[in-house]
Amino acid sequence: MKNDVSLWLGDFSNFDEVEKYTEIIYDEDGDSIPSVFEREFKIGYYDRDLIEKDWISDTEDDIKELLVDFSYDDQLIKQFNNVKLNAKYNTIILIYNYNYDKDGRPVSSVSENGYKIDFIGTAEYID
Numbered sequence: 001m002k003n004d005v006s007l008w009l010g011d012f013s014n015f016d017e018v019e020k021y022t023e024i025i026y027d028e029d030g031d032s033i034p035s036v037f038e039r040e041f042k043i044g045y046y047d048r049d050l051i052e053k054d055w056i057s058d059t060e061d062d063i064k065e066l067l068v069d070f071s072y073d074d075q076l077i078k079q080f081n082n083v084k085l086n087a088k089y090n091t092i093i094l095i096y097n098y099n100y101d102k103d104g105r106p107v108s109s110v111s112e113n114g115y116k117i118d119f120i121g122t123a124e125y126i127d
Contacts, residue, residue, distance in 0.1 A: 001127045005076065006100035008041070009066060010091035010117030015055040017115060018091050022053060037093070040112070041119065042105040050096040059088035066092050072125040079123035091117065096125075
């Protein structure tokens with residue numbers, strides 16, 4: 001089955017910062033409070049179980065190196081291979097079964113409080 005996956009690349013100081021940035025917290029009624037990531041990028045509904053993220057110690061501007069070992073990496077690398085990265089990144093966030101171009105209100109880049117994150121694009125993968 002064909003599905004979409006949306007990709008963000010960022011530069012964070014460590015994995016704990018990435019975790020805090022993407023953390024969803026719950027109020028006393030059990031309602032979720034969107035993460036900073038979801039708020040900053042105005043992300044629409046997605047299945048929160050279908051997000052993959054990682055932080056690597058060295059920054060990288062080769063998309064193949066950044067995507068290796070993620071789910072469907074062979075399919076994603078082929079599609080994102082022609083993307084020229086204009087910065088070095090150490091943080092990767094993928095949301096599967098989500099098309100940010102169609103379902104979000106595209107914000108292309110956020111640079112705040114010591115971190116930077118860019119929306120790179122959406123690809124298709126076959127499950």
